[in-house]
Amino acid sequence: MNPLALKKELAELLEIPESQLDAALELQPLDNWDSLTKVTLLGVLNDQFGVALDPEALDEMQTLGDVFKAAGCESALV
Numbered sequence: 001m002n003p004l005a006l007k008k009e010l011a012e013l014l015e016i017p018e019s020q021l022d023a024a025l026e027l028q029p030l031d032n033w034d035s036l037t038k039v040t041l042l043g044v045l046n047d048q049f050g051v052a053l054d055p056e057a058l059d060e061m062q063t064l065g066d067v068f069k070a071a072g073c074e075s076a077l078v
Contacts, residue, residue, distance in 0.1 A: 001049045003073040009044050010064065013037055023065030045071055 011018040027033045038058045045051040
């Protein structure tokens with residue numbers, strides 16, 4: 001998986017500049033961390049990166065680092 005491509009996709013989904021994405025970014029306070037974004041993210045992870053996550057797993061993720069960890073890559077986040 002290309003972690004930089006995942007970072008770019010997340011920046012677009014969350015409507016946040018890539019430069020502001022880091023592992024400690026908390027997801028719950030984000031205005032657009034909603035069910036539509038989660039479903040879209042699940043589709044992106046599956047279709048573009050071959051990663052299948054349980055939808056309930058996203059509900060348990062607290063930070064962007066958790067998302068990258070679940071996707072199997074952390075190196076794009078500093």
